[in-house]
Amino acid sequence: MKRGKFIxxxxxxxxxxxxxxxxxxxxxxxxxVRVLLTSEHTDGAAGKLVEEVVRRRQKLDPxxxxxxxxxxxxxHTNEAIxxxxxxxxxxxxxxxxxxxxxxxxxxxxxxxxLRLNKRVSVVPDLTFWVDVPAEEAVKxxxxxxxxxxxxxxxxxxxxxxxxxxxxxxxxxxxxxxxxQGKAExxxxxxxxxxxxxxxx
Ligand code: ADP
Numbered sequence: 158m159k160r161g162k163f164i165x166x167x168x169x170x171x172x173x174x175x176x177x178x179x180x181x182x183x184x185x186x187x188x189x190v191r192v193l194l195t196s197e198h199t200d201g202a203a204g205k206l207v208e209e210v211v212r213r214r215q216k217l218d219p220x221x222x223x224x225x226x227x228x229x230x231x232x233h234t235n236e237a238i239x240x241x242x243x244x245x246x247x248x249x250x251x252x253x254x255x256x257x258x259x260x261x262x263x264x265x266x267x268x269x270x271l272r273l274n275k276r277v278s279v280v281p282d283l284t285f286w287v288d289v290p291a292e293e294a295v296k297x298x299x300x301x302x303x304x305x306x307x308x309x310x311x312x313x314x315x316x317x318x319x320x321x322x323x324x325x326x327x328x329x330x331x332x333x334x335x336x337q338g339k340a341e342x343x344x345x346x347x348x349x350x351x352x353x354x355x356x357x
Contacts, residue, residue, distance in 0.1 A: 160242050162356050166250070177340070178194060182249045185351075239279060255321065282330060283332065
């Protein structure tokens, strides 16, 4: 069976990437494509520990936390992503290795993180970096009125965004999508990229 395509959404918190991942999955399904919509961190054993730490319910050294993200990714890759791709399913993931590189770069060397993460990851066929200014992302999160995580600070988000900018230049099959404007309009830009590759 033909392997499914693996499409990833990356960006800072509040950039709108979950919204776009959902819209893409829905649109593809409407066209009769079999889709697995998934996200990181997962709700598996390692992902649950991540959740505890980012919600400040448990303490963990920041570099150790990044390693738990990696553990969660290995589990996610082997238990969910790889099997689905093998069955010809299109996998749409809200965050993947780029997130550990971009967020982890605050506490560790980005090149080392990139090497480590790529060792344990499936290479995505396409990664969208949904790019919005940190200020706008923070505003949107305010609207969302959710509990703030330790990552959701404007200053930090600016640093994270600068690593995404580095990744989109360096990595193959990464595309920057401007994330400002109506969600529908951004979705159309994303669909154009998908159609250009003949995946719909
Ligand atoms: P992320 O997954 O990147 O954290 P979300 O998709 O959860 O972001 O979106 C964050 C907030 O911004 C949500 O309240 C969402 O409804 C809103 N939002 C998403 N896309 C847009 C957009 N294009 N314009 C304005 N607000 C948006």
